[in-house]
Amino acid sequence: MTPQELDALASDVVQRAPYEAAELLEAQKDEDAIAILEIINPLVGQQILRELDDRRRSELIAAAPVDKARQWMKNQEYPEDSVGWLMEPPVAVFRPHMTVRETIEAMRKxxxxxxxxxGYVADESNKLVGVLVFRDLMLASPDKKLSEVMYPNIFWLNPEMALTDAMKSTLNRHFPVYPVCDEEGHLLGLVRGQSLFEARAIELSAQPGTMVGVHxxxxxxTPVKRSFWMRHPWLQFNLLTAFIAGAVVGLFEHTxxxxxxxxxxxxxxxxxxxxxGCQALAVTLRGLTxxxxxxxxxxxxxxxxxxLGIANGAIVGLVAAIGMFVYAKTQSNPAALMLGVVVWFSMVASCVVSGLAGATIPLVLRKFGFDPATASSIFLTTATDVVSMGTFLGLATILI
Amino acid sequence: MTPQELDALASDVVQRAPYEAAELLEAQKDEDAIAILEIINPLVGQQILRELDDRRRSELIAAAPVDKARQWMKNQEYPEDSVGWLMEPPVAVFRPHMTVRETIEAMRKxxxxxxxxxGYVADESNKLVGVLVFRDLMLASPDKKLSEVMYPNIFWLNPEMALTDAMKSTLNRHFPVYPVCDEEGHLLGLVRGQSLFEARAIELSAQPGTMVGVHxxxxxxTPVKRSFWMRHPWLQFNLLTAFIAGAVVGLFEHTxxxxxxxxxxxxxxxxxxxxxGCQALAVTLRGLTxxxxxxxxxxxxxxxxxxLGIANGAIVGLVAAIGMFVYAKTQSNPAALMLGVVVWFSMVASCVVSGLAGATIPLVLRKFGFDPATASSIFLTTATDVVSMGTFLGLATILI
Structure with a gap:
C-alpha cells in the first residue's frame, strides 16, 4: 500500500467500533495491518487486537517487530482504559555507569x-533511576557517567491507572512522553502524552451518550442492528423507571x-x-473528569x-406561577391564586432536589465502581420526575 | 517560588474559570505569573491573558521572553478555540542553503x-519548505545542504482552524508537533499535539453541560453567584419551551x-x-466531534x-401498551384495549420523531454557526415532549 492508501485505511479504521475495525484488518496483508496498528492510537490498536480472531492475532504478532509484539501482548494484561493499554516499548534505556560518549553512540543507532x-537510565533490575535529556548529553563532557547527567527525580505513571486519573495527574505537566513503572519502579513501557490525551478525547466524546445508555x-x-442491540436494553430500563413516574401521577388520578x-x-x-438537574449533573461530571x-x-x-436550586427555582417558579395564575383565571378557576402558589412551591422544591440529585448521582455511581456518567441522565430524570410531579400533585391534593 | 509551589499554583489556576484564574495571577510576582503561563496549556493561558486587566497584561508581556510575548500577542488575534490560540514560537528555523554542520552547531545553542x-526549513519570505528530523541530521554528511536532507512534504495546520477540526485532521497522524502556516505557507508558529488534545479534552468535558445550558x-x-447568572437565562429559556409542551397538554384538557x-x-x-432522542443526539454529536x-x-x-426509532418504539411501546392495558383493566375501563393501541402507536411515532430530531438538531445548530451541542438537549426535549404527548392525546381524542 502507498502511504496515502494506508492513511485512508487508518482513517477508516479509527472511525469504526473495534470489532468492525478488526474485520477490516483481517482482510489486509500482514505488513499493512501492522502498519495501521502502529499508526493509530495505541488504545484503539489494543481494542482492535483484542477483537481479532485468535489465528489472525497470532499471525500479526508473529509478523510484527519483536519489541512491538511483546509490548502488545503485555498491554493486553492490563484493564481496558488503563495506562497499560497505551504503552509503547521503552527504547533508549541505559545503565547508570555508561559514559556520555557510549550513550550518544548507542543513541545514534x-x-x-x-x-x-x-533517554532512560535503569539499574540492573530494570528499576528506573533517571531520565536523560538530549540537550544535556550533547553538552556534557563525553567521559561523564550517566548517573552524573541524568535527572534523578522522575515522574512516572502506573500501568493500572485509569486514563481519567492519568489525564488529571499530567494535565499541567505537559511532558511529551511519560515512563510507566510498576509499584517498585521497574520500567514497563512509555506512554506519549499525545496518546494519552487523544485516547481521553475519544473517551470523553462518548460521555453524553453514556449518560443516556449509548455504548x-x-x-x-455502527450498523443499525448492532446499534439496536446496544441501545435497546437501556430504553427498556428507562421505561421501567418511567413507570415509577407514571405511578406517581396515577396515585393522584383523583386530584x-x-x-x-x-x-x-x-x-x-x-x-x-x-x-x-442535568446542569448540576454535567458540572459534577466535568469536575470528576x-x-x-x-x-x-x-x-x-x-x-x-x-x-442554586433555591435561587433558580424561586425565579423560574415565579414565572411559572404567574403563568398558572393567568391560565387558571382565563378558565375562571376560583383557586387560581392557590394554584400559582402550588406551582411556585413545587418548582422550588423540585429544583433543589434536582440539583442535589445531579450532584449525587455521579458520585454514587463512582463509589460503586461504575463510570460516573453511566445512565446518569436516566437515573436523574426518574428522580426529578417523581419529586417534581409528586410534590406538585401532593400539594394540590392537600391545598385545593 | 519553589517548583513545588509553582506546580500547586498551576493546578489551582487550571481548575478555575479564566477570569478567576486571572485574578489569582494578578496578585503574583511577574516571574511567577509568567512561569505559570508557560507551564499550563497555551489555550488556557490565552484565555487568562485576555481576562487580565490591561495594565497587568502589559506588564507581563513586557517581562516575558521576547519571542513568547510576541507569540502571545499574535495568538490573541485569532478566534477563541482556534489553532492560533495554541501556537508557540517557532524555534529551530533554518534556511535551505545552510549545511548540516552549521545547523547542528545552531541547534546545539x-x-x-x-x-x-x-527543525524547520523556511525560505527568505518565511515560507515553510521542509521539516528536519534530528536523526537525519546526525547521520547526514556534514556538508550536505538542508534542502537535501529535509522532508519536503509537510502537513501543517491553519491558525484559523477550529480545534475540533484540527483534532479530526491530526487524529491518526500522531506527530508530537505541528507547524502552523497561513494560506500561502508562511510559518506562524508551532502547536504541540499534546496541547491540541489537552485543550480539546477540556473542551469536550464541557459538552454534556453545553447541551443543557451550562457555560x-x-x-x-465557580462561585454560586456567577454560576447562577450563567445558568439562569437558559433555565428561563427552558421554561419558555416547556410552556409549549404544557400548552399541548392544555389543548387536550377536555380529553x-x-x-x-x-x-x-x-x-x-x-x-x-x-x-x-438523547441517544440519537449523543451519537450524532460524537460523529461531529x-x-x-x-x-x-x-x-x-x-x-x-x-x-432505530421504529424498532425501539415498537418493542418498548408493546411493553408500555401492555402496562396501559393492565392498568386500565384494573380500573374496569371499557376502552382498555384501545388505550393500549393508542399507547403503542404514540410510542412508535414519538420514538421515530425523537430519533430524527436528535440527529437533526446538532446539524442545524452547526449550520447556523453554533457549537452543535448548544442547548441541544433543551431543543430536543421540547420537540419530543410536544410530539409524544401531542400524538398520544390527539389519538386518544379521536379514538376513545
Missing part, C-alpha cells in the same frame, strides 16, 4: 528505528380528575426540574447546588 | 533554551377530563421519547435513526 524523545463503542458507522388544569403543568415541572473535586469537598458542592 | 522536536467556563470552583387515566402515561411517553460524519451522508444517518 537507536534513532534509526525509533522516534526518541528522552462507548457505538459510532456513526387530576377534580382539577384537570394541573395536567398542563406536569410537563412544565418535569422539564424544568430535569434541565436544572478534570479532577477538580477534592475528597471532602462534596459537602461544598451539595451546598452550592442546593443554593 | 537553541536546545539550551527550548525543547526542540523538529463552558463553569467549573466546580384528559374525560379519560383521566391518560395522565399517568404522559411522563412515560415524554421520558421514553426524550431518552430515545470525531469527524465521522461525511458531507452527503446525513441521509444515511436519518435513515438509521428512523429505523
Amino acid at each position: 537507536l534513532t534509526k528505528k525509533a522516534f526518541i524523545t528522552y 462507548e463503542e457505538e459510532r456513526l458507522a 387530576l380528575d377534580r382539577v384537570v388544569i394541573l395536567a398542563a403543568f406536569l410537563p412544565i415541572l418535569a422539564g424544568q426540574s430535569g434541565n436544572t 478534570l479532577g477538580d473535586l477534592k475528597t471532602g469537598e462534596e459537602r461544598k458542592l451539595f451546598f452550592k447546588e442546593a443554593m | 537553541l536546545t539550551k533554551k527550548a525543547f526542540i522536536t523538529y 463552558e467556563e463553569e467549573r466546580l470552583a 384528559l377530563d374525560r379519560v383521566v387515566i391518560l395522565a399517568a402515561f404522559l411522563p412515560i411517553l415524554a421520558g421514553q421519547s426524550g431518552n430515545t 470525531l469527524g465521522d460524519l461525511k458531507t452527503g451522508e446525513e441521509r444515511k444517518l436519518f435513515f438509521k435513526e428512523a429505523m
